[in-house]
Each structure stands twice: as C-alpha cells, then as structure tokens.
Amino acid sequence: MKIYKYGDNVDTDVIIPARYLNAPDEASLASHCMEDIDADFSKTVETGDIIIAGNNFGCGSSREHAPISIKACGVTCVIAKSFARIFYRNAINIGFPIMECPEAVDGISPGDHIAVNFTTGLIENETTGKRYQAEPFPAFVNGIIESGGLLNSLKARGIAK
Amino acid sequence: MSMTMTQKILAKAAGLKSVQAGQLIEAGLNLVLGNDITTPVAIAEFDKAGFTQIFDRDKIAIVLDHYTPCKDIKAAQLCATARNFANRFSITNFFDVGAMGVEHALIPEKGLAIPGDAIIGADSHTCTYGALGAFSTGVGSTDMAAGMATGQAWFKVPSAIRVTLTGTLSPFVSGKDIILHLIGLIGVDGALYQSLEFTGDGVASLEMDDRFTICNMAIEAGAKNGIFPVDDRTREYMKGRTSRDFTVFEADTDAEYTQEVVIDLTSLKPTVSLPHLPSNTRTVDEVSGMPIQQVVIGSCTNGRLKDLREAAAILKGKKVADGVRCIVIPATQQITLEAMSEGLIQIFIEAGAAVSTPTCGPCLGGHMGVLADGERAIATTNRNFVGRMGPVSSEIILSSPAVAAASAIAGCVTNPAALMEV
Numbered sequence: 001m002k003i004y005k006y007g008d009n010v011d012t013d014v015i016i017p018a019r020y021l022n023a024p025d026e027a028s029l030a031s032h033c034m035e036d037i038d039a040d041f042s043k044t045v046e047t048g049d050i051i052i053a054g055n056n057f058g059c060g061s062s063r064e065h066a067p068i069s070i071k072a073c074g075v076t077c078v079i080a081k082s083f084a085r086i087f088y089r090n091a092i093n094i095g096f097p098i099m100e101c102p103e104a105v106d107g108i109s110p111g112d113h114i115a116v117n118f119t120t121g122l123i124e125n126e127t128t129g130k131r132y133q134a135e136p137f138p139a140f141v142n143g144i145i146e147s148g149g150l151l152n153s154l155k156a157r158g159i160a161k
Numbered sequence: 162m163s164m165t166m167t168q169k170i171l172a173k174a175a176g177l178k179s180v181q182a183g184q185l186i187e188a189g190l191n192l193v194l195g196n197d198i199t200t201p202v203a204i205a206e207f208d209k210a211g212f213t214q215i216f217d218r219d220k221i222a223i224v225l226d227h228y229t230p231c232k233d234i235k236a237a238q239l240c241a242t243a244r245n246f247a248n249r250f251s252i253t254n255f256f257d258v259g260a261m262g263v264e265h266a267l268i269p270e271k272g273l274a275i276p277g278d279a280i281i282g283a284d285s286h287t288c289t290y291g292a293l294g295a296f297s298t299g300v301g302s303t304d305m306a307a308g309m310a311t312g313q314a315w316f317k318v319p320s321a322i323r324v325t326l327t328g329t330l331s332p333f334v335s336g337k338d339i340i341l342h343l344i345g346l347i348g349v350d351g352a353l354y355q356s357l358e359f360t361g362d363g364v365a366s367l368e369m370d371d372r373f374t375i376c377n378m379a380i381e382a383g384a385k386n387g388i389f390p391v392d393d394r395t396r397e398y399m400k401g402r403t404s405r406d407f408t409v410f411e412a413d414t415d416a417e418y419t420q421e422v423v424i425d426l427t428s429l430k431p432t433v434s435l436p437h438l439p440s441n442t443r444t445v446d447e448v449s450g451m452p453i454q455q456v457v458i459g460s461c462t463n464g465r466l467k468d469l470r471e472a473a474a475i476l477k478g479k480k481v482a483d484g485v486r487c488i489v490i491p492a493t494q495q496i497t498l499e500a501m502s503e504g505l506i507q508i509f510i511e512a513g514a515a516v517s518t519p520t521c522g523p524c525l526g527g528h529m530g531v532l533a534d535g536e537r538a539i540a541t542t543n544r545n546f547v548g549r550m551g552p553v554s555s556e557i558i559l560s561s562p563a564v565a566a567a568s569a570i571a572g573c574v575t576n577p578a579a580l581m582e583v
Contacts, residue, residue, distance in 0.1 A: 009349055009438060013546040018525040021198045022228060022235035024205075036548040056350035056383060060544055061525070062285040064202055064301035085354050085385055086285055090301035140185045140315070150303050150315075151210035160212055160310040 001048040001076070003110045008054035010037060012066040012087065015058065021065055029069035047074030050116070052108050054080065058087025067091045077116060079123065079134070081105050092141055095149035099123065104132035118145075163413035165321040166388055167356040170296040170410050174279035182320035182417075190220065191295075192273055193308035194282030196264055196521075197225040201242040202302035203283060207309060215250045216312030222254040222273055223247050224264035227521045232528035262493025262519040265289040265377060265461035270493055272402030276391045276409055281305070281314050286461050286543065288379045292372035293398070294391035294409065299380060319385045321356040322347070323418040326363030328427030333577040335471060336371025337463055337541065337561035339424060340378040341432040345442030346422060353383035355419065358412060360390060363426045369398045370467035377462045378543050381439040431576055433539070434559040437547045445564050445576045455538040456481070456569040457550075458562050459490025459517070460524045463541035466496050468562040473505040475566040475577050476512040482572030487514040488523060488530045514569070526550045539568045 014037040016029055023029075034041035051070065057080035058066055067090050070078065077097040091098045097118050104123045108114060112127040121134040137145065147153035154160045162179040164172065172180045174188035195203055200223050215221060223243050228236035240257075247255035254273060261267065265286050268274050276294035280287065285299035300314065308314050324343060344351070357379045359372075367375075372389050379387030389395070391409045399407070431445040458464075458472050469491060481487040489509045491497040497519070500506050509516050523530030524542040532538055532551030537558065540550070545557035558574060567577035 011544075011546045013525075013544065013549050017548055018198075018527055022233060022239060024198075024202050024239075036553050056353065059349060059383065060285065060380075060546060062199065062283055062287075062299040062301050064199070064283075064303060068202075082350065082353060084350070084383060086299050086301060086380075089304065093301060093303035093307075138185055144315075150307050151206055151212075151310075154307055154311060155210060159313075160210070160214075160307070 001050060001113065002046065003050055003052055003108060003112055003114065004038070004041065005052045005110050006037065006054070009056045009059055010053050011060035012058055012063050013060055015066040016063065016069045021063060024065055026068060026072035029065050030072035033069040033073050042073065045073045045075065048076055049074065050076050050114065051078045052105055053078065054105060055082045057083050059084035062086045064090045064094065067094055067096050071096045079104055092144055093150040095145055097145070099134040101132050101134035104134065107132060163415045163417065165356060165416045166358055166390070166410050166412040167296055167321060167386060168318055170277060170279055171316060171318055180318045182318055184318045185315065186318060187313050187315050188279050190281055190308055190312050190314055191278035192220055192222060192280040193305060194222045194264065194268065194280065194284065194287060195305045196227050196284050197229060197240050197243055198227045199283035199302045199305060201239045203305035203309065204242055204246045206303050207306040210306070212310045215309050218251050219253045220312065221252050221309055222268060223252060224256045224261050224267055225258065226261050226264050226519065227525065228527050229261065229520055230258050230518065260494065263461045263464055263521055266465055266492035266496065269293060269373065270495055275399060275403050275405055276395060276407040281308050285380045286377050288384065288386050289373050289377040289461060291376040291379065291386050291388035292369060293395055294389060296386055296388065298386045317354070319354055319356045320419045321358045322352050322420045322422060324357055324359050325361035325421065325423045326359060326426055327361050327423065328363055328425050329366045330426045330429065333563045334429050334431055335561045335563065336367060336374035338429055338432045339426065340375045341434050341439065341442050341559060342429060343422065343424060344378065344382045344439045347382055349381060349438055349440045350383040352379065355384055357382065357384045357387040359387065364389060365392060368467055369394055370465040373465065374462055378439070381543060431561060431564050433564060433574065434545055436545050436556040436558065439545060439559060445574060449574050449576055451574040452537065453539045453568055453573060454485060454536045455530060455532060456485060456487040456565050457523050457530055457538060457540035457542060458565050459492060460521065460542040461492065462543045463562050464490055464492030464496065466499050468541065469496070469500045469505050472562040472566040473508040475563055475581065476514065476570065477508045479512055479570045481513040481569045485569055485572050487569040488517060489514045490517045490520060490522065493519055523550055539565050539574060541565050
C-alpha cells in the first residue's frame with residue numbers, strides 16, 4: 001500500500017474536474033481522479049492505497065462523483081483532519097470509509113506503512129510504531145456504513161419501496 | 162430548551178418538540194431537487210436499489226441547467242436519462258430547455274421554496290433558499306435518491322454562527338460583497354457543519370436578490386445552511402408565487418451560538434476573492450489594475466434581475482475593453498424577459514457583451530466560456546478553485562456584478578465607483 005498526502009481544502013473540482021462529469025461511470029471517473037491536483041495519481045494508484053489530507057477535504061461541489069472516483073480507484077479510505085460536510089455524508093451514503101484524525105494526519109508521511117481498523121477507529125503507523133484513535137461514528141451512521149450505504153440501510157429497515 | 166431558527170425548522174420537519182446541536186434526526190422534506198449532472202447518478206442508485214415508487218411527484222424538482230443546452234453527446238445522454246425518469250413518474254416540476262433556468266434562481270421564482278420548508282438538493286448551492294427563511298441544504302446523489310423514494314433525509318442538527326448586519330450598503334456595494342467579506346473573515350471552513358444565521362437592523366434594507374446571493378455562498382464558508390429571518394420583503398416576494406401557507410420561524414432570543422460576527426454594511430467596500438479560494442479576499446482597491454481576459458456575469462449567485470440592473474448601469478453607453486470577452490447570462494427565462502423589457506439586454510449587446518440563454522455553463526468550466534492556459538477571468542460566480550473554469554493554469558477572481566462590469570470596461574480589476582466618477 002502507498003500513502004498519498006495532500007494539504008488543506010482539497011476541493012471536489014480537483015478531485016474530479018467538472019469536464020469529466022458528463023461520463024459518470026466508475027471507470028471513467030477513476031481514470032481522472034485527482035487529475036488537477038496530482039496528474040500522476042490515477043496512473044500510480046493501486047488497490048489498498050490510502051489518502052491522507054488536511055482540513056476541509058472535499059469542499060465545494062456536492063458531486064458524489066468525487067468519493068465515487070476515489071473509491072473506484074481502489075483507495076481503502078481517506079484520513080483527514082476534517083471533511084467538508086457534503087463529501088462527508090456522500091462518503092457515508094456510498095459506504096466509503098473516511099476517518100477524522102488530525103494527529104494521524106500530522107504523524108503519517110508518504111512512504112509509511114499503516115494499518116486501519118474501521119470498527120475501532122484505530123490507525124497504526126507500522127513504520128513509526130505510533131497509534132492514533134479516530135473519532136468513532138455514531139451508531140446511526142455506523143448502521144449506514146455497515147449496510148453498505150444509505151439505500152441498502154433504508155431497504156433493510158423497510159422504509160422505501 | 163432554546164433553539165436557533167434552523168433548529169426550529171428541523172424539529173418541526175422531524176416531528177419533534179425540540180432538537181439540539183449534534184442530534185441525529187430523520188426529517189420530512191418539502192422538496193427534493195436535482196440537476197442534469199447529479200440526477201442521473203441518483204436515478205442509477207434509485208434503480209439499483211430496486212425502488213419502484215417516489216414519495217410525491219409534486220415535491221421533486223429536476224432542472225437541466227449545468228451542461229444545457231446540451232454541450233455534447235454525453236451531456237445529452239445525461240439529460241435524456243433525467244427526462245425519461247421525469248416522464249416515468251410524471252414529475253410535476255421538471256424543467257427542460259426553454260423552461261429551465263439556473264436552478265437556484267428558478268426554484269424560488271416558481272414558488273417551490275417557501276419560508277419554513279425543509280429542502281435538500283443534489284447541488285451544493287441549494288443553501289440559497291435560506292434567504293426565504295427555509296432550511297435548505299446541498300447533498301449528494303444518493304441522498305437525492307433516498308429523498309425521492311422516502312421524502313426524508315438524515316441530518317446532524319447543526320450549531321450556528323450568528324452574523325449581525327448593521328447599517329446600510331454604500332453605492333456599488335451589494336450582497337456579494339457582504340458574503341465575500343464574511344468568508345474572508347471566517348474562512349472556507351469557518352462555518353463547517355454549522356448554520357449561518359443572519360440578523361440585525363441591516364437585514365431590512367437588503368433586497369431579496371442580495372439575500373439569495375448571501376445564502377447561496379454559505380457553502381463557501383463550509384456551512385450546512387444560511388438563513389435569513391422572514392420580514393415584509395420576504396412576504397412581498399412570496400405574493401402570487403405559492404398557494405401553500407407558510408410558517409414563520411424565529412430564533413429564540415436566548416438561542417446559543419458558537420460565534421458572533423458583526424458586519425457594518427455602511428463601511429463595507431467592494432470586495433473580490435483572488436485565486437484560488439473564496440476566502441482569499443481583498444478590497445477591490447487593493448488589487449485594482451490586475452489584467453483580465455474574460456468577464457462572466459451570471460450564475461446561481463449573481464444572475465438575478467438586480468444583478469443585471471447593476472451591471473447594466475455601469476455598462477450603459479460604454480464598451481467592453483479590447484481583448485476582453487464579456488459574457489452575460491440571465492439566470493432564468495423570466496429574468497431574461499424582464500431584462501429585455503427594461504432595456505438591459507440591449508445595453509449589454511451594445512456594449513459588446515455576449516448574452517446567453519440560462520445555463521450554469523462557464524461557472525463550472527462546462528461550456529459557454531471556458532478559459533485557455535494562463536487566462537484570468539473576473540466572474541460573479543461562487544468558486545475560484547484551481548481548474549474550475551478551464552485548465553489548472555487559468556485563474557478566477559470572484560466579484561459582484563458591479564465590479565465585474567467595471568472591470569469589463571477597463572480591461573482590468575476596477576472599482577466601479579472610480580470608473581463612474583471619471
């Protein structure tokens with residue numbers, strides 16, 4: 001696994017530029033993921049890689065194409081100091097793991113090897129031996145993620161036809 | 162238990178007596194909105210989940226505004242997908258080319274958002290309708306799919322920042338300058354997960370179009386929603402637009418706020434945001450003279466009649482500078498008609514500006530005004546992120562319509578007050 005590390009305010013326009021939103025299939029979105037902030041990302045990313053970022057990750061547009069494109073690249077999760085709120089709920093709604101943990105962001109460098117436990121929120125930097133505890137999700141939100149997304153959880157609860 | 166204005170609307174929508182910040186709720190929705198980019202993704206999720214019914218055909222709105230009139234074959238396919246879905250469920254409020262406008266100008270104009278409503282839209286600028294005293298927030302496509310199927314959405318009840326406006330605006334200063342100034346003060350995540358609740362004696366002087374502009378960009382401070390109190394101007398605006406009765410909510414006098422911000426409108430100066438964040442604000446005088454190659458006047462932020470009047474007042478009898486492309490986009494068909502009857506369209510065309518049918522187009526670098534390498538635009542839009550209107554080397558400066566119009570004439574960033582004195 002590799003770490004990709006970015007700064008504050010990574011917006012959804014650089015995660016997936018609007019010029020590619022006319023083709024919303026996963027493969028196309030993945031092939032342009034992060035293109036305007038990191039032109040090499042889509043060429044080098046592999047299943048199991050992790051994105052680390054600063055504050056307000058995913059700010060801007062509500063395009064769900066942003067977390068979809070990251071997920072479709074095979075990225076395991078995004079760990080950030082904070083997330084913009086629409087990106088945050090979009091990731092939860094599509095069942096894509098995200099974690100808020102400022103200490104982990106400061107303590108992890110590109111090249112480090114890390115292990116993440118989504119159930120406990122424990123992030124372990126195996127390179128440095130340091131461990132970090134992310135804020136756990138509330139039970140309601142965990143229920144959505146564990147169902148595999150919002151629509152699955154609504155069906156499981158018998159709410160929608 | 163004291164509550165903010167937003168919390169009171171959410172409590173009612175969730176069928177609860179009271180709510181408090183941080184509480185997770187499921188709220189009933191008065192409107193679920195989507196556009197030509199986000200709706201097809203919602204439809205795919207709706208179908209994949211096996212849903213076969215929508216909750217209310219009158220409470221879903223689909224507006225084809227981003228890549229329309231369709232810029233290419235792929236965009237046309239997206240619109241066809243949305244159109245077929247609207248037909249399949251006989252969705253009442255489906256707006257196609259000829260009827261559509263930029264969604265956040267169109268929805269209030271059609272009376273589809275009213276005070277006290279709880280609204281979600283699969284577009285981040287859905288927060289615009291807070292200007293009417295509604296709770297309204299942007300979500301993603303899966304939320305739209307769930308909202309269409311169930312009429313509900315889950316929310317974490319937000320805390321709030323109180324923004325007190327005092328005094329009255331000076332000439333050539335407008336709602337855009339207020340919101341850019343506020344974002345400059347608190348930052349692009351200054352209101353993250355929170356409401357921006359506007360209050361103070363300065364509110365009464367603000368026209369509805371200014372309030373729409375201000376709430377529209379609440380998201381650019383990270384806010385969940387922006388909201389204005391309901392007053393005589395709101396009631397006047399609502400006249401003839403809806404047959405629904407509306408409930409007026411007011412924040413409790415002892416409601417808790419995480420932060421208080423006071424903005425003196427009287428001393429506020431024309432303000433711009435330099436690349437590449439809306440929070441990178443300067444007064445126009447600090448950066449006047451920066452060359453520009455394109456001007457965009459329009460968008461869900463500033464494509465309303467007041468915006469066009471302010472731009473036309475400056476462009477009247479003058480010419481767009483050589484080497485500058487000026488693109489004016491009235492946000493709806495109705496606004497276009499009113500601008501025609503007031504002679505504004507003639508002023509724009511005689512000044513050398515291009516006037517377009519409603520579209521989001523250039524705001525998101527979609528079409529109708531994409532930039533080339535190294536070019537700089539001044540735009541009345543809402544985001545100046547890297548690559549938003551063109552290649553990563555292009556730049557966007559955000560401004561009011563008055564500053565954009567003055568800059569079009571001068572060929573560089575210009576204070577309209579200075580231009581009009583000459």
